[in-house]
Amino acid sequence: MRAQEPGRPDAEERRLTTREAAELLGVKPETVYAYVSRGQLGSRRTPGGRGSTFDAEEVRALARRNRRDGGGPAASAAGQELTVRTRLTLIESDRYYYRGVDAAELAAHHTYEEVVEWFWTGQLRPGTAFSAPEPSVTAARRAVDALPEHAGPTDRLRVAAIAAAVADPLRFDLSEGAVLGTARILIPTLVAALPPVLRDGDDRAPIAHRLWTRLSGREADEPTLRALDAALCLLVDHDLAASTLAVRVAASARAHAYAAVSAGLGVIEGPLHGAAGGLAHRMLMEVLELGSAGPVVAEELRAGRRIPGLGHRLYPGEDPRARALFALLEDIPRAAPALAAARDIQATAARHTPLHANVDLALAVLTASSGMASTAAETIFAVARTAGWIAHALEEYGERPLRMRPSGLYSGPRPPRPLPE
Structure with missing residues (x-):
C-alpha cells in the first residue's frame, strides 16, 4: 500500500498522476484522458496547470469495472455508456432526490x-x-x-x-x-x-x-x-x-x-x-x-x-x-x-x-x-x-x-x- 504523506489525514489519500493512473488501469496515458472525456473518470488540474491528478479510489473502481466487464480497458472506453458525475439528482429504489432530498x-x-x-x-x-x-x-x-x-x-x-x-x-x-x-x-x-x-x-x-x-x-x-x-x-x-x-x-x-x-x-x-x-x-x-x-x-x-x-x-x-x-x-x-x-x-x-x-x-x-x-x-x-x-x-x-x-x-x-x- 502507498504510504500516507506526512501531515495529511488518513482519510485523504494522495492523488495519482496521469502516469500512475495509467499504470493502475493498464492503459496508455492518452487512454486515461479518453476516460475523462467520456465522463468515466474525474480529473483535477495540478497547480500551475501542468498535467492532471486523479482520485485513487475512483481509478481503482474503474479498473475493477474494466476487469468485471471482461472487455479490457480499450473496449470499456469505447463501448460503455457515457456516464457523467453530478451532484444534482439521484434515482434509486423507485424514488428520486434533488441534492439528497426526496x-x-x-x-x-x-x-x-x-x-x-x-x-x-x-x-x-x-x-x-x-x-x-x-x-x-x-x-x-x-x-x-x-x-x-x-x-x-x-x-x-x-x-x-x-x-x-x-x-x-x-x-x-x-x-x-x-x-x-x-x-x-x-x-x-x-x-x-x-x-x-x-x-x-x-x-x-x-x-x-x-x-x-x-x-x-x-x-x-x-x-x-x-x-x-x-x-x-x-x-x-x-x-x-x-x-x-x-x-x-x-x-x-x-x-x-x-x-x-x-x-x-x-x-x-x-x-x-x-x-x-x-x-x-x-x-x-x-x-x-x-x-x-x-x-x-x-x-x-x-x-x-x-x-x-x-x-x-x-x-x-x-x-x-x-x-x-x-x-x-x-x-x-x-x-x-x-x-x-x-x-x-x-x-x-x-x-x-x-x-x-x-x-x-x-x-x-x-x-x-x-x-x-x-x-x-x-x-x-x-x-x-x-x-x-x-x-x-x-x-x-x-x-x-x-x-x-x-x-x-x-x-x-x-x-x-x-x-x-
Whole structure:
C-alpha cells in the first residue's frame, strides 16, 4: 500500500498522476484522458496547470469495472455508456432526490420557485419569485408572434429563448451568479412569450399561475393550481435524460445558458421524450369518448405502438412522480373521469404486460381534466425542465471544456479507395 504523506489525514489519500493512473488501469496515458472525456473518470488540474491528478479510489473502481466487464480497458472506453458525475439528482429504489432530498416531498411542501432555488443553490428561499425585465419579454413576444399559427409550443419556447438571448448583452458571462441571474429571467420570459388562451395573467404571480393562463381557458381553482405547481416541481430534473445530455454537450462547448436551453428544447420534440405526455393525453381523450380503454389499447397494440403513459426504464415499480401527482388529482372532483380512464388503461394493459403508470399519464389526467390542449404537457415539461437544464449547464461549466467528445467507431469501407468516377 502507498504510504500516507506526512501531515495529511488518513482519510485523504494522495492523488495519482496521469502516469500512475495509467499504470493502475493498464492503459496508455492518452487512454486515461479518453476516460475523462467520456465522463468515466474525474480529473483535477495540478497547480500551475501542468498535467492532471486523479482520485485513487475512483481509478481503482474503474479498473475493477474494466476487469468485471471482461472487455479490457480499450473496449470499456469505447463501448460503455457515457456516464457523467453530478451532484444534482439521484434515482434509486423507485424514488428520486434533488441534492439528497426526496423530490416528491419537496414538491408537496414548496412552490416551484422554491424547489428550483434549492436545486440551483442548495439553499431554500421561502417566498422566492421570478420576474423578467420588459426588454426580454418584449423581444420574446415579438419573435413568437411572428410564427405561423400552426407552430407548436416547443417552437415558440425555442424562438423565445433565442430572442431573449439577443436582448441580453451579458449572455456570454458564464460565472455562476450571472448564469443564475439569466435563469431567473429566462423562465418567466418563456412563460410570458406564450400567447394567453383566455386572458393575460399577473406578471407578479407564481410561475404556475402565469402558466395556467397560457394553457387553459377555464378559471383556475386552488387545488388544480397546486397540482400544476407540483407537476412543475416534479419535472425539474431526472438525471441524464436525452435533453439534459444535449444541454451538457452545449455547455461543454461553452455555449451560453440560452443556447444550452435551446439545445434541450430541440431534443424534447421527440415522441419518446417531452412529447410523450401529449400522446398519453390523446389516448386518454379517446378512452373518455368511447367509455372503455379496451378498444383504444387494442388499436395501439395492433399498430405496433407501445402504450403511452405506462412503464419507465428507471423505475421497476411505480414512477414516484406519477404517484405524487395522482394523489393531488384525487382531490379535484372534475379530474375524476380522467382518473378513472387512466386506471382503466392501466388495468387493461396489465392483462398483456404489467406496467405502472408513469408521469406522462399523470400529466395527461391533469391536462385533460383542465381543458388544456394535448400539447400542454409538452409545455409544462419544457418550462419545468429549463430549471434543471440550467443547473446541469452550470455543473458542466465547471468541468474541462469540450470533454463531451466521444470517438466514432468507424464501420465503413477501409481506405485507400480510388476517387469516385
